[in-house]
Amino acid sequence: MPFAQLVTSGIELAMNQLLKLDDDSQQRLKKLSGKSLQVTIKELPWPLLFSFSEQIDVRIVLTPDSDSEPPCEPVDCLIELNLETLPKLKDSSQLTQLIQQKQLSLIGDIYVAQTFSALLKDLDVDWEEQLSRYTGDVMAHQTFTTMRTLFDTAKSQIEQGAIELGEYLTQSDSIAVKPSEMIEFSRGVSDLRSSTERLSAKIALLEQAKKVDTGLNN
Amino acid sequence: MSGPDTNDTPASTHTSEPSTHFGFKQVESSQKVNMVKEVFQSVAAKYDIMNDLMSLGVHRLWKRYTIDCSGVRAGHKVLDLAGGTGDLTAKFSRIVGESGQVVLADINDAMLKVGRDKLRDKGIVGNVQYVQANAEALPFPDNSFDIITIAFGLRNVTDKDKALASMYRVLKPGGRLLVLEFSKPSNEMLNKAYDMYSFHLLPKIGQLVANDADSYQYLAESIRMHPEQEVLKAMMDTAGFEQTTYQNLTGGIVALHRGFKF
Numbered sequence: 001m002p003f004a005q006l007v008t009s010g011i012e013l014a015m016n017q018l019l020k021l022d023d024d025s026q027q028r029l030k031k032l033s034g035k036s037l038q039v040t041i042k043e044l045p046w047p048l049l050f051s052f053s054e055q056i057d058v059r060i061v062l063t064p065d066s067d068s069e070p071p072c073e074p075v076d077c078l079i080e081l082n083l084e085t086l087p088k089l090k091d092s093s094q095l096t097q098l099i100q101q102k103q104l105s106l107i108g109d110i111y112v113a114q115t116f117s118a119l120l121k122d123l124d125v126d127w128e129e130q131l132s133r134y135t136g137d138v139m140a141h142q143t144f145t146t147m148r149t150l151f152d153t154a155k156s157q158i159e160q161g162a163i164e165l166g167e168y169l170t171q172s173d174s175i176a177v178k179p180s181e182m183i184e185f186s187r188g189v190s191d192l193r194s195s196t197e198r199l200s201a202k203i204a205l206l207e208q209a210k211k212v213d214t215g216l217n218n
Numbered sequence: 219m220s221g222p223d224t225n226d227t228p229a230s231t232h233t234s235e236p237s238t239h240f241g242f243k244q245v246e247s248s249q250k251v252n253m254v255k256e257v258f259q260s261v262a263a264k265y266d267i268m269n270d271l272m273s274l275g276v277h278r279l280w281k282r283y284t285i286d287c288s289g290v291r292a293g294h295k296v297l298d299l300a301g302g303t304g305d306l307t308a309k310f311s312r313i314v315g316e317s318g319q320v321v322l323a324d325i326n327d328a329m330l331k332v333g334r335d336k337l338r339d340k341g342i343v344g345n346v347q348y349v350q351a352n353a354e355a356l357p358f359p360d361n362s363f364d365i366i367t368i369a370f371g372l373r374n375v376t377d378k379d380k381a382l383a384s385m386y387r388v389l390k391p392g393g394r395l396l397v398l399e400f401s402k403p404s405n406e407m408l409n410k411a412y413d414m415y416s417f418h419l420l421p422k423i424g425q426l427v428a429n430d431a432d433s434y435q436y437l438a439e440s441i442r443m444h445p446e447q448e449v450l451k452a453m454m455d456t457a458g459f460e461q462t463t464y465q466n467l468t469g470g471i472v473a474l475h476r477g478f479k480f
Contacts, residue, residue: 002467005282034292034315051292053312054341060286074291 004046004060011048012058019055021125028119029054035112040080049075050116077112080105092117238376250376251352255326257433264428265332266303271423277370280472281305284367284398285313287465287476293317294364297388299353300324300371304333304342310365311342321363323351324371353381358388369398373444382457389479395459397450400441401466401473408469416441447473 019025032052038061040047047061081089085103088094092114098104106113132140169176177185236247245253269277285306290296292315298307301322310320322337324330327350334348351357353368353375366385375381385395403409416438424434445453447464450473454462459477466473 002279002283005279005286008286009279009282034317036292051313053315055312057309057312059282062286 008048008058008060012056015058016055018123018125019119021130022123025119025123026054028115028122029056031115032112032119035077035109036075037112037116038075038078040078041086042080042082052116075108077106077108077110079107079113089113089117090121092121247376251325254374257436265329266305266336268424268428268434271427272420276468278305280398280467280474281369282309283465283467284369284396284474285309287474288365288367288396289394290314290365295362295390296320297356297358297363297366297385298322299351299356299366299368299385300374301367301369302329302333302371304337306367306369307333307346308337308340308342311337311346314345316345319345319347321347321349321358323349323353323356325350325352354384355380356384356388360387361390362388364390364393365396366393367396367398370400372397372399372450373440378445379453379457382453382459386458386479391479393479395454395475395477395479397454397475399450399473399475400444401450401470402446404466404470408471412471447475450475 019029029052033054035052037050037052038047039050049059049061051057051059081098081104085098088098088103095104095106095110095114095117099106128140128144131143135143166176170178237244238247238250273280288296288310290310290313292313294314295318296310296314298304298310298320301307301324304322307320307322314320322330322333324333330348330350337343337346349357353371354377366389368385372378372381382395389395403412417435420438421431421435424437425431428434444450447466447470451462451464454475454477458479460480462475462477464473464475
């Protein structure tokens with residue numbers, strides 16, 4: 001089975017489904033109509049080619065088999081990056097900074113990369129609305145309200161748990177030190193370092209003075 | 219033009235009519251076009267769903283691979299020959315954009331109609347042209363297309379050498395032909411399993427879904443009669459194509475042949 005095509009098929013399907021769920025995305029996609037963007041992710045064996053029309057088509061860029069075979073098709077913008085940098089592309093304003101930091105290599109029209117980045121970042125899907133199409137408004141609202149409550153409860157429980165664990169470790173069994181003790185210890189280390197440096201400087205001065213005296217006596 | 223061992227070149231019989239194969243049957247060449255036409259008239263309406271069922275959806279990945287190998291870009295003129303229900307045309311149309319053009323050609327008007335309706339329902343209009351055409355005598359001027367694809371169509375053509383020569387004629391210098399077609403699995407075990415599937419299960423699926431076991435029996439037989447990888451490559455070379463290569467997909471159940479006109 002052509003595995004690469006399975007991957008691009010999945011990416012294409014996911015992207016276009018998400019775009020369909022956001023009514024405003026078509027307007028933003030129009031800005032890219034007719035453009036193409038090649039993304040080379042260093043960890044992947046093949047570059048991905050995004051072609052924009054009323055939807056996004058994702059393909060694999062295959063390198064020519066021989067010198068006489070025509071070269072790969074030209075694209076409007078070509079970016080090369082590693083997986084670690086990929087999430088940072090969500091913020092299009094960071095592109096220039098990433099290029100300066102050499103985390104991203106870009107050839108061609110930066111507008112294409114910025115618009116594509118903004119297209120994904122600005123996706124606004126009303127998941128409650130989507131669910132209501134299948135379950136009705138009441139059920140969808142109740143489901144999302146329950147999920148939000150569960151999420152908030154879980155979040156506060158985790159935060160509370162972290163605080164209690166910290167207190168247990170520092171107070172009951174003294175496994176860890178309190179923040180105030182840590183600050184005091186750090187201050188003590190700094191003082192010791194300063195004293196040591198002063199003493200070292202004094203010794204150096206005394207040694208220098210001794211050398212001068214010995215030289216005069218000789 | 220005479221081709222290598224294709225079992226498909228018109229030959230003399232005791233009736234002095236040129237003959238060719240239709241599946242495992244030997245028929246007069248003049249009859250094959252109509253017989254193939256009847257098969258596809260019969261399956262046109264259920265063609266897509268049957269393709270998905272028979273290949274478990276993998277035919278979509280084979281077609282994607284074909285497009286990846288095509289080097290298509292905005293402004294190109296593409297001929298999707300035997301394009302059927304327009305799977306390749308849909309994607310080509312979006313990629314070539316307003317400045318390009320895709321011609322969906324098929325000898326069968328029923329398939330063409332299904333393809334046209336499907337693409338229009340998807341909003342694919344403007345840069346797609348529909349042409350009923352015989353691959354052996356393409357009704358286009360010389361050097362017209364940047365890319366020609368024929369996916370799962372060549373095995374139904376009566377005179378494949380003539381069709382390849384016709385494709386070569388209408389392809390622009392620098393252009394490429396991509397032939398996606400069922401082929402011979404490279405592994406003997408897979409070959410046997412594939413035979414079992416094709417001759418026992420496939421006609422039953424055809425009967426169940428499309429109420430037409432005969433057409434799917436023909437499909438299985440026509441695949442076995444189609445020239446295998448090296449033979450088709452040689453036929454493309456003979457037609458004038460250069461840099462001809464092929465890539466086996468899914469163990470050789472399908473092969474993608476590629477050739478250039480320089």
